[in-house]
Amino acid sequence: MTSARPRLARLLTGALAGMFIAVVHTPPAAAEPTGPPAPPQVRDVAAVSYLGRPVVDKAGNVTLPQSRLRSSGSTQKSYLDPTTIAAVTPARTPPTEPGGPEVDACLRSDGAKTPAGRVHNRFLWCQRSQLIAVRGTVGTGGTGGTKLSEMTMNYTAVAYGRDDKRRNITVFFKADSVSIVPPKGFIRGNSVLYQRIDCTGDASAPRPSSADGCGSTGAYVAMPIDDWDDGWTRWTIESDASVSQIPDKVLRHQWQFRGYVVDSFNKRLPDASGEKHTMRCDSATIAFAAYRSAACIHDDVVPHLQYSVNDSKVAEVAEHLRCAQDPTCITYPFPGTAKAIPGKYVGGQSESGALHRVRSAKTTSPIADANRAVVRPACGRLPIDVYDTAKGQECDEYPFASTMEGAACCDPPAFDWDFSIRGVDKTMNRCAGNALKKYYRDDRILYQQDAFFVEITDAPPTGPEYCDALLPEEDEQETDDGGGGDPEPDLPPTVNAGPDVSGNEGAAVLLLGSASDPETGRPDTRWTYRPVSGVDAGAECYFAWTNDPRTTVTCTDDGVYEVTLTAYDGVHTVSDSAQVTVSNVAPTFGTPGLRIAADPPEGIGLLSPTPWQVFRKGDEVTVNAAFAEPGANDTHTCVTTWDDGSSSTYTSEDLACHATHRFDRAGMFTIGTTVTDDDSGAGLGSVMVIVYDPWGGWANVDGSYDSPAGALPGAPTAAGEGWLHLAGKYYPQNDLNRPLGTARNWLPGNPYRFDSAGSTLDWLVVTPDNKIAAKGTGTVSGRSGTYGYVLYAYDGPDKVRMVVWPLSAGAYPQGEVVYDNRSAAGYDVDIAEPTTMRSGQALIQRP
Structure with a gap:
C-alpha cells in the first residue's frame, strides 16, 4: 500500500527515538462533606459507537444506538446494466486503494451515509459514516458539573469483492476529518484508536453454509486518532473452502468493524462494533470462466437483472417481460386461471418468487433442456400476430430457460409457475440473451443457490452499447477443468516471517517478513500473533498493517509473543513464525516514555502540590502525580509518603496518583510518591511543601555566627563573623495568613548587606521541635532588583543559616544564590544544617 509507507517511516522513527509518550491527567477532586446535603457523586462515562451518537443523561447513564441487524439488506440492490458491460472483462481484483467512478457513485448515494453502508453491487460496498467516542465524568448529585470529551471521526470505508480465483474481500478505511471537543479533554489527537475486522459464520443465513471458515487477522491496527487520515488502512478477510460441505464450496460470513479507543490517559474505552455485513464465497468451477473459479461477493443485496423498455437494443424483450410480470397483461399461452409468473x-x-439459475441448454442441463422442450411446441402454436418468423422474430420465453422456474417448472409439491412466450426481434433477443449471460457473470449468480429477480425500467440507455456474445473461455464451462484438459499444477507460495526480534512495551518493533508466489508474484498475506510466555491477561499486540509483510508490531505489555505471517495464493496456504520478546518499561515521573499531553497538565511529574507551596496547619494537601507508562496493559500501585511518619497506598487512575492529607503540625515536609507497575518497575517523584501554624509561636533571632569562605559567591574568599536578625509573628488582629516581621544579614567590613522589605514576611514556620524557618523578600546593598531569603534557626543549641537569592532566578532557592552560609545542605528545615551561633540567641516564644 504505497500511501502507507511514510506512516511506517514515522512509526519507526518515533519508536527508535523514544518519541511515543504516556499521557497524564488530573481529574477534579470531589469536595469533602461538610454536613447535609450530601456532596454530589461523580460517575465515570466512556463509550464508543459506530452506529450513531451515544446519549449521556444527567445521571451518567449511556444509551448506545442499536444495530439494525442488516435491516437494509432486503432493500439494497445491485445497479448493473448488463447491456453496457463488455463481453470480455478482466477478473475483479481489489485495487491498491479505492477510487474511480463506481466508488464515487456509491459514496454519493444516500445508503452510503447510513450505519449499514451501501452495497452498490455484489463486488462493491461503501460507507461514509461516523465513529464517535465519549469519555468523561458526570456529576450525578444535581451539582458537581459534567466534564465530557467527545471525538467524532468522519470516515470513508470501501470493501471490494473479487472473482480472480481467490476467496477473500478487501476492506479499506480512512478518516476524512476528526472533531474533538474540548481539544484538551480526556480524548485528544494523540489518543489511540484500535480497529480490526471481526468475522464469523453467518448463523442467520436463510440458506445453508453457516459454518465459520472465516479468516481475519484478529489483530488490531492502531495509531493516534490524528493519523487515521494518513492514507488507507486495509484488511483482508479470507474464506476457507475446505470448511464447506455444500456445492461450489459456498460459505457465508458476517464481518464488521470492531474498535476501541485508549484515551490520552491510558483509559481504555469499551469496545464497539459496527453493523454486520454478509459476504458469500464460492469455488464454482463450471458456472464461470476457469480464471474466475473462486470468488467472494457482498451478499446483503437483492440480485436483480435490469432491462429498459427505452433501450433500443433490448426494447421488445423488455416489453415482453414487463407484460409477463403483469398479472393483468394478456400473455401466451393462456394460463386458464389467474396468471402467476415469478421473478x-x-x-x-x-x-x-425469485428465479434460480441452472446450467444453460448449450451444456449438459436436464432442467434447461426440459424448459426448451416445453417452449418449442408452444411457440409453434402462437398466432401469427404474436410470433412471425417472416418478420425476423425469435420466440422469447420468460422465465428464462436457464432458470429452475422455466416453462417446465414444476413437479409437485413445488408451485407450478406459469410462463410466457412472444415473438421479438431476433437481434434484440440475442442481445438480451448475451446480457443475461453477462449478468450471471457480473453478479456472480451460482447454479440453484442464488435467488435473483428481473426489473423492467423506463430508464434511458447509458454508457457504451454492448451486444457481443461471451467468448468460449468467458462462458460457463462444460466440465470442471474448463474443457482444456488437466490444469497446470499450482505451486505454493514462499513465506518468511523474518528474524526473531525484541523491543519495549508500547514501542513499535520492526518485522521484516517477505512472501512471493511463482504464479502471481505476490500472494495475499496477513499477520497474526499469540502470547507465548510471561504475558499478563489483557495484553494485546497490534500491527501497523496486518496485510503487509514488512510492518511493525506494538504490544501493550511485556512478555514473549509469536507472530505468524500467512500467505495465500488462492490455492495454497503457507505460514512462517518469528518470536518477539517485549521488555517492561518502568513508569516514570521524568522523561516521558510513550506520549505526553499538552494541557492539562503541562507535563508529567508531581503536578500538585507545587514546590514550596504554602498550607496552613489542617488544610487539605492534594497530591496529583502524573507519570509516563508505555505499557497500556500495565496496572499501577501508588505509595505517597508524607514526611510526617505516615503514608498512603492506593491504585492509580488515569496514569496519575491522587491522594489527600492534612498535616497536624507546622514544618517543611518533603512528600514522595512512588508508582510501581505490575512487573515491578518503579518511578519516584518528590516535592517539598510549607505548613505553618499561626498559633505555633513567634521567633526572635539576633546574634553572630562564623561565615565561611564560599558563602558569598561574589567574594568567594570572604570569611569572618556574620550577623543576622529576625523578628516574626502572626498577629490575630492582622492577617493570620501573613506574619509581620523583619530580617537583616550583614558581614562587617564587606559591602554585602541584606535588608528585608517592609514589615511582613511571606511565611513563618515554628515547629514543635523548636526549629524556625522564615521566608520573605528584600534588597542587597549595591545591587538592583529584588531578592528572596530564607532564614533558618534552631532554638537550643542555637544555630542559624541565611540563604539569599535573586528572585529573577525563581520564587524559591534553586542553586543560584547571593549568599548561603551552608550551601551544601538541603532546604527542608529538618536538613538545613544551620551553623552554631557565636553570640546572641534564637528564641521561640509560645502562646
Whole structure:
C-alpha cells in the first residue's frame, strides 16, 4: 500500500527515538462533606459507537444506538446494466486503494451515509459514516458539573469483492476529518484508536453454509486518532473452502468493524462494533470462466437483472417481460386461471418468487433442456400476430430457460409457475440473451443457490452499447477443468516471517517478513500473533498493517509473543513464525516514555502540590502525580509518603496518583510518591511543601555566627563573623495568613548587606521541635532588583543559616544564590544544617 509507507517511516522513527509518550491527567477532586446535603457523586462515562451518537443523561447513564441487524439488506440492490458491460472483462481484483467512478457513485448515494453502508453491487460496498467516542465524568448529585470529551471521526470505508480465483474481500478505511471537543479533554489527537475486522459464520443465513471458515487477522491496527487520515488502512478477510460441505464450496460470513479507543490517559474505552455485513464465497468451477473459479461477493443485496423498455437494443424483450410480470397483461399461452409468473422485482421482498439459475441448454442441463422442450411446441402454436418468423422474430420465453422456474417448472409439491412466450426481434433477443449471460457473470449468480429477480425500467440507455456474445473461455464451462484438459499444477507460495526480534512495551518493533508466489508474484498475506510466555491477561499486540509483510508490531505489555505471517495464493496456504520478546518499561515521573499531553497538565511529574507551596496547619494537601507508562496493559500501585511518619497506598487512575492529607503540625515536609507497575518497575517523584501554624509561636533571632569562605559567591574568599536578625509573628488582629516581621544579614567590613522589605514576611514556620524557618523578600546593598531569603534557626543549641537569592532566578532557592552560609545542605528545615551561633540567641516564644 504505497500511501502507507511514510506512516511506517514515522512509526519507526518515533519508536527508535523514544518519541511515543504516556499521557497524564488530573481529574477534579470531589469536595469533602461538610454536613447535609450530601456532596454530589461523580460517575465515570466512556463509550464508543459506530452506529450513531451515544446519549449521556444527567445521571451518567449511556444509551448506545442499536444495530439494525442488516435491516437494509432486503432493500439494497445491485445497479448493473448488463447491456453496457463488455463481453470480455478482466477478473475483479481489489485495487491498491479505492477510487474511480463506481466508488464515487456509491459514496454519493444516500445508503452510503447510513450505519449499514451501501452495497452498490455484489463486488462493491461503501460507507461514509461516523465513529464517535465519549469519555468523561458526570456529576450525578444535581451539582458537581459534567466534564465530557467527545471525538467524532468522519470516515470513508470501501470493501471490494473479487472473482480472480481467490476467496477473500478487501476492506479499506480512512478518516476524512476528526472533531474533538474540548481539544484538551480526556480524548485528544494523540489518543489511540484500535480497529480490526471481526468475522464469523453467518448463523442467520436463510440458506445453508453457516459454518465459520472465516479468516481475519484478529489483530488490531492502531495509531493516534490524528493519523487515521494518513492514507488507507486495509484488511483482508479470507474464506476457507475446505470448511464447506455444500456445492461450489459456498460459505457465508458476517464481518464488521470492531474498535476501541485508549484515551490520552491510558483509559481504555469499551469496545464497539459496527453493523454486520454478509459476504458469500464460492469455488464454482463450471458456472464461470476457469480464471474466475473462486470468488467472494457482498451478499446483503437483492440480485436483480435490469432491462429498459427505452433501450433500443433490448426494447421488445423488455416489453415482453414487463407484460409477463403483469398479472393483468394478456400473455401466451393462456394460463386458464389467474396468471402467476415469478421473478418480478418489487423491492423489499424475500426470496419467495425469485428465479434460480441452472446450467444453460448449450451444456449438459436436464432442467434447461426440459424448459426448451416445453417452449418449442408452444411457440409453434402462437398466432401469427404474436410470433412471425417472416418478420425476423425469435420466440422469447420468460422465465428464462436457464432458470429452475422455466416453462417446465414444476413437479409437485413445488408451485407450478406459469410462463410466457412472444415473438421479438431476433437481434434484440440475442442481445438480451448475451446480457443475461453477462449478468450471471457480473453478479456472480451460482447454479440453484442464488435467488435473483428481473426489473423492467423506463430508464434511458447509458454508457457504451454492448451486444457481443461471451467468448468460449468467458462462458460457463462444460466440465470442471474448463474443457482444456488437466490444469497446470499450482505451486505454493514462499513465506518468511523474518528474524526473531525484541523491543519495549508500547514501542513499535520492526518485522521484516517477505512472501512471493511463482504464479502471481505476490500472494495475499496477513499477520497474526499469540502470547507465548510471561504475558499478563489483557495484553494485546497490534500491527501497523496486518496485510503487509514488512510492518511493525506494538504490544501493550511485556512478555514473549509469536507472530505468524500467512500467505495465500488462492490455492495454497503457507505460514512462517518469528518470536518477539517485549521488555517492561518502568513508569516514570521524568522523561516521558510513550506520549505526553499538552494541557492539562503541562507535563508529567508531581503536578500538585507545587514546590514550596504554602498550607496552613489542617488544610487539605492534594497530591496529583502524573507519570509516563508505555505499557497500556500495565496496572499501577501508588505509595505517597508524607514526611510526617505516615503514608498512603492506593491504585492509580488515569496514569496519575491522587491522594489527600492534612498535616497536624507546622514544618517543611518533603512528600514522595512512588508508582510501581505490575512487573515491578518503579518511578519516584518528590516535592517539598510549607505548613505553618499561626498559633505555633513567634521567633526572635539576633546574634553572630562564623561565615565561611564560599558563602558569598561574589567574594568567594570572604570569611569572618556574620550577623543576622529576625523578628516574626502572626498577629490575630492582622492577617493570620501573613506574619509581620523583619530580617537583616550583614558581614562587617564587606559591602554585602541584606535588608528585608517592609514589615511582613511571606511565611513563618515554628515547629514543635523548636526549629524556625522564615521566608520573605528584600534588597542587597549595591545591587538592583529584588531578592528572596530564607532564614533558618534552631532554638537550643542555637544555630542559624541565611540563604539569599535573586528572585529573577525563581520564587524559591534553586542553586543560584547571593549568599548561603551552608550551601551544601538541603532546604527542608529538618536538613538545613544551620551553623552554631557565636553570640546572641534564637528564641521561640509560645502562646
